[in-house]
Amino acid sequence: MRAKFLQLLDFTGGLYFFGVRVVREFFRGPKEFEEITRQIIEIGSRSAPLIAACGLAVGVVLSLHTRASMTRFGASSMIPALLTISMFRELGPLVCGLLVSGRVGAGIGSELAGMRISEQIDALESLGVDSFKYLVVTRVVACIIAMPVLTLIMDFSGAMGGLLAEVVATHVSASYFIYRAFSAMVWSDYIPTTLKTTVFGLLIGTLSTYLGYNASHGATGVGRASTRSVVLCSLVLILVDVILVKLMFFWFPQQG
Numbered sequence: 030m031r032a033k034f035l036q037l038l039d040f041t042g043g044l045y046f047f048g049v050r051v052v053r054e055f056f057r058g059p060k061e062f063e064e065i066t067r068q069i070i071e072i073g074s075r076s077a078p079l080i081a082a083c084g085l086a087v088g089v090v091l092s093l094h095t096r097a098s099m100t101r102f103g104a105s106s107m108i109p110a111l112l113t114i115s116m117f118r119e120l121g122p123l124v125c126g127l128l129v130s131g132r133v134g135a136g137i138g139s140e141l142a143g144m145r146i147s148e149q150i151d152a153l154e155s156l157g158v159d160s161f162k163y164l165v166v167t168r169v170v171a172c173i174i175a176m177p178v179l180t181l182i183m184d185f186s187g188a189m190g191g192l193l194a195e196v197v198a199t200h201v202s203a204s205y206f207i208y209r210a211f212s213a214m215v216w217s218d219y220i221p222t223t224l225k226t227t228v229f230g231l232l233i234g235t236l237s238t239y240l241g242y243n244a245s246h247g248a249t250g251v252g253r254a255s256t257r258s259v260v261l262c263s264l265v266l267i268l269v270d271v272i273l274v275k276l277m278f279f280w281f282p283q284q285g
Contacts, residue, residue, distance in 0.1 A: 145242060
């Protein structure tokens with residue numbers, strides 16, 4: 030037990046100093062704008078189809094389940110507002126974060142671990158390239174930038190899924206659904222929940238790059254880095270989301 034506790038402290042301390050170094054190196058020039066752009070395309074645009082498809086499915090399922098419950102209480106007219114508020118406030122950001130943790134976290138972890146094991150990182154440093162800034166900082170920044178955009182794709186895809194489900198099930202007009210869905214929402218339903226995903230991006234990028242950049246033990250270490258990236262990113266994301274929700278209720282009491 031004592032050894033496990035010390036191992037946890039070592040991991041936490043290493044991750045903390047790793048994150049501090051990421052922030053410090055980002056504000057220290059020169060910036061790798063070309064690599065950041067390439068990583069945004071890799072993380073963002075290639076994740077967008079998955080996010081959109083998942084958002085559409087979540088919207089359809091949420092609409093079907095909500096209709097079964099709300100019709101029982103004679104409140105079926107509230108379904109559009111309930112669906113969009115649920116998606117934009119919590120479901121969209123959290124589900125998007127978990128999907129990105131699975132796709133991007135595993136990809137970054139395994140990619141950097143493979144480069145570490147095959148000594149490609151050492152080769153970059155021998156050529157005078159700052160491997161930390163080129164490989165780590167760029168991926169973390171790309172995750173921070175891409176997450177809010179992917180979250181908005183998830184949110185609006187969920188609203189579109191709900192619209193399709195309601196049109197098919199009740200033949201309600203699309204304009205009426207859109208009016209009922211968004212008339213009840215205010216800016217505090219959009220901005221804070223979308224901006225909090227930048228924290229999700231920071232966590233996913235930092236955790237996955239830390240595990241990949243410091244990988245060891247050959248091919249086994251590559252698989253371990255990939256698996257641990259997904260598991261730890263998902264767990265930390267859920268825990269941090271609880272904290273952020275409480276903070277948003279404190280800063281934006283009208284959301285409660």
